[in-house]
Amino acid sequence: MDIRHPIPTNGGEWVTQFGEIWRGQVADLKKTFDGAIEEVKMPQADATDVPIIYVKRDRLVEVLKFLKETDGFEYGFLADITATDESSELRFEVVYQLFSQSKLCRIRVKVRVPEGVSVPSAVSVWKGADWAEREVYDMYGVQFEGHPNLRRILMDERWVGHPLRKDYPIKGYQIFTDPQAVDPERLK
Amino acid sequence: MTESKEARRSQIDLPSGYQVEHDPDDLWGDSRVIVNIGPTHPAMHGALRMVAKLNGETIEKSYCEFGFTHRAKEKLGENRTFHNFTVYTDRLNYCSALINNVTYAMSVEKLMGVEVPERCVWIRMICCELARVMDHLICVGINAVDLGAFSFFLYGFHQREEAYTLVEKLCGARLTTSFTRIGGLMGDAPDGFEKELKAWVEKTRKVIDEMDELLTNNKIWKKRTVGVGVFSKQDCMDYSFSGPNARAAGIDLDLRRDQPCMFYKNVEFDVPVAQNGDVFDRYMVRINEIRQSLNILSQCADKMKKGPIWSEDKRVRIPEKTVVHNTMEGLIHHFKFFMTGFEVPAGEAYTQFEAANGELGFYIVSKGATRAHRMRIRGPSVWHFQALSPMVEGEKIADMVAALGSINIIAGELDR
Numbered sequence: 298m299d300i301r302h303p304i305p306t307n308g309g310e311w312v313t314q315f316g317e318i319w320r321g322q323v324a325d326l327k328k329t330f331d332g333a334i335e336e337v338k339m340p341q342a343d344a345t346d347v348p349i350i351y352v353k354r355d356r357l358v359e360v361l362k363f364l365k366e367t368d369g370f371e372y373g374f375l376a377d378i379t380a381t382d383e384s385s386e387l388r389f390e391v392v393y394q395l396f397s398q399s400k401l402c403r404i405r406v407k408v409r410v411p412e413g414v415s416v417p418s419a420v421s422v423w424k425g426a427d428w429a430e431r432e433v434y435d436m437y438g439v440q441f442e443g444h445p446n447l448r449r450i451l452m453d454e455r456w457v458g459h460p461l462r463k464d465y466p467i468k469g470y471q472i473f474t475d476p477q478a479v480d481p482e483r484l485k
Numbered sequence: 486m487t488e489s490k491e492a493r494r495s496q497i498d499l500p501s502g503y504q505v506e507h508d509p510d511d512l513w514g515d516s517r518v519i520v521n522i523g524p525t526h527p528a529m530h531g532a533l534r535m536v537a538k539l540n541g542e543t544i545e546k547s548y549c550e551f552g553f554t555h556r557a558k559e560k561l562g563e564n565r566t567f568h569n570f571t572v573y574t575d576r577l578n579y580c581s582a583l584i585n586n587v588t589y590a591m592s593v594e595k596l597m598g599v600e601v602p603e604r605c606v607w608i609r610m611i612c613c614e615l616a617r618v619m620d621h622l623i624c625v626g627i628n629a630v631d632l633g634a635f636s637f638f639l640y641g642f643h644q645r646e647e648a649y650t651l652v653e654k655l656c657g658a659r660l661t662t663s664f665t666r667i668g669g670l671m672g673d674a675p676d677g678f679e680k681e682l683k684a685w686v687e688k689t690r691k692v693i694d695e696m697d698e699l700l701t702n703n704k705i706w707k708k709r710t711v712g713v714g715v716f717s718k719q720d721c722m723d724y725s726f727s728g729p730n731a732r733a734a735g736i737d738l739d740l741r742r743d744q745p746c747m748f749y750k751n752v753e754f755d756v757p758v759a760q761n762g763d764v765f766d767r768y769m770v771r772i773n774e775i776r777q778s779l780n781i782l783s784q785c786a787d788k789m790k791k792g793p794i795w796s797e798d799k800r801v802r803i804p805e806k807t808v809v810h811n812t813m814e815g816l817i818h819h820f821k822f823f824m825t826g827f828e829v830p831a832g833e834a835y836t837q838f839e840a841a842n843g844e845l846g847f848y849i850v851s852k853g854a855t856r857a858h859r860m861r862i863r864g865p866s867v868w869h870f871q872a873l874s875p876m877v878e879g880e881k882i883a884d885m886v887a888a889l890g891s892i893n894i895i896a897g898e899l900d901r
Binding site for chain 1: 519521536537538545546547548550551552555557559560563564591594595596597598599600601606722723724725727736738743744746747748798830831832833834835836837844846848850858859861863867868871872900901
């Protein structure tokens, strides 16, 4: 038994409740963004709880904007931005969890990037994407193009390395005795 | 007596040769100052830092920093077995540790396709609502303390301690509970727990009414909170606000009602919503949510029946101690369970739950091993704290303290 086994007390009814909506949305997306959708994983067919849309990097913001603003999609709530380290040629997958507050269903958008290649920033679509993208940069070193202020967020700004990469050592120290100074530039 | 700007300016002793730049917005000569608030300032709950440029008392521009209590929870999630990670979830939102436990257990169960028995679900619901009441009590209480209403806080805090005693009866710990197991619970609720719970609920109802009477219409409280720290509905959408903070701004959404899990479909409750999105509305929403949580609690106590608390799934079932101590196979099973852990089938899921502060999510990617490939924790406080700077721009520095208290930032889930 795995995720395909529906649990009634834990989102088990989603597939029957939203299956039709999801299929329609995926067909719509494929029609509108011809060629920009690399791959789609659907619940039940694949081991996932909601559909995963793999988008080409250069059209990501367009797709996110479309998902947010188009009637019938209305994924207005950005639940999360994160990444995974797949240790393959296309090393990182940046993951966007979206939630539609009117349709009450969720969807996941992913974009695959090799190391050293930047992802377009979603700050123009959601202002709140700012810190989430900074965290992805801090933890994985994925650059976001067009981000207003891409600095480390959880770690010290002088930190070397990106901790959530799979090749990052688990033990080790980097000790800073001086505090991080105030940056007057950011108060202008 | 009013002095002219020039007269006041002449009273400030400036070093010779020091030229004050003329700035028409400046209150008087050189009144702008950069202030570091936190990370160890008592008004900054937890270790939060705000760097603010003040003009007199008004915050003109600011930025926030956090990460001072970063404990690499997500990395730990990738290096501990799924069973081991339960204890780390306590230290996320430590004001409502039980909600984190339950959400984490649910997220792994979803990946494994494990169903838990009915009684287990009811006890988990009780845990969640108890934790929600405790979290809201501390939030409104501390918010009031920051603004000078100390006795109000004591009313709530006493009741919160009583709630901790109930939690202690369930799992032996008060703060860091680690109560859930994947596929079940650490232990069953003791005999007579329902009765004690209901007595506590009745008592707390009265206390909440008292607290409401004590503070809600207080003139000073209203002056300090109404229209302070306003965050509009549109802003809330842009900054991914969830939970009581979003509902205070008019976003009528509660995941317990709208994306129900557990048995929230089988209980009746209302979702309190306010319109203005200021500190007062956030306070009101929380007070009313406590009342609704108490309703849910008494319904749970009525509907809970005797029965098993563990899933029968052999993969996740911790072997009984009698079997472990008396049989060879049982001992091997026990050893394997705790040393190597169980394998979670490959797959990925984002499991969300309406935690006390908003949407708490666990995004787990498993590649079929005993450890997660990715353990992402979406804490609502991150998204709320991000909005503090825009929220307090142009407000007085004392109002920043009110705004910060009202959005209930918990450093544990902020820094992870």
